[in-house]
Amino acid sequence: MNQDIVFGETNNELSFTNKHSDSPIASFTISYRKNKKKYSSVWSLQVLNVTQTEEFETDIFNLNTQKIEQKYSTILVPNLSYKIEF
DSSP: OOOOOOOTTGGGOOTTOOOOOOOOOOOEEEEEEEEOSSOEEEEEEEEEOTTOOOEEEEEEEETTTTEEEEEEEOOOEEEEEEEEEO
16 A cells, blocks of 8 residues: 655645644642741642643544544643752
């Protein structure tokens, strides 16, 4: 089976012209600051996409069905940080 690559600018179609619908994504940050005479220390916990909303990731061409399928992913990102400020 021989398939030709079709680029986004073929047949007067432009890449990135279609926009996906907006998705509400909730994130939060909790910080704890301890002030000293010469410095301050800050602990922070940040969590991105707390509600685990599905987000569009990419388009994939399925060779079995000969159709373009959209792939969605759900990513919860925790971030723990420590900072010293002088």
